[in-house]
Amino acid sequence: MPLKRTCKEATALMVAREDRSLAWRDHLALRLHLLVCKACPRFERQMLGMRQQLKQWRNYTMPD
Numbered sequence: 001m002p003l004k005r006t007c008k009e010a011t012a013l014m015v016a017r018e019d020r021s022l023a024w025r026d027h028l029a030l031r032l033h034l035l036v037c038k039a040c041p042r043f044e045r046q047m048l049g050m051r052q053q054l055k056q057w058r059n060y061t062m063p064d
């Protein structure tokens, strides 16, 4: 099954997704993995939360 990913591969894809957009095949494989896996959706939520905080931090401007 070429679209099957291990948890390790899935998390690597989620990390890579932060920097670049995934190929449709990787994107699809990741979505499929997230549907069947219990651990990785939790990791994804944490990661999305982290990204949100990072965005807020980036937008923060130091008062003069």
Ligand SMILES: [Zn+2]
Binding pocket: 006, 007, 008, 010, 033, 037, 038, 039, 040
């Ligand atoms: Zn997984």
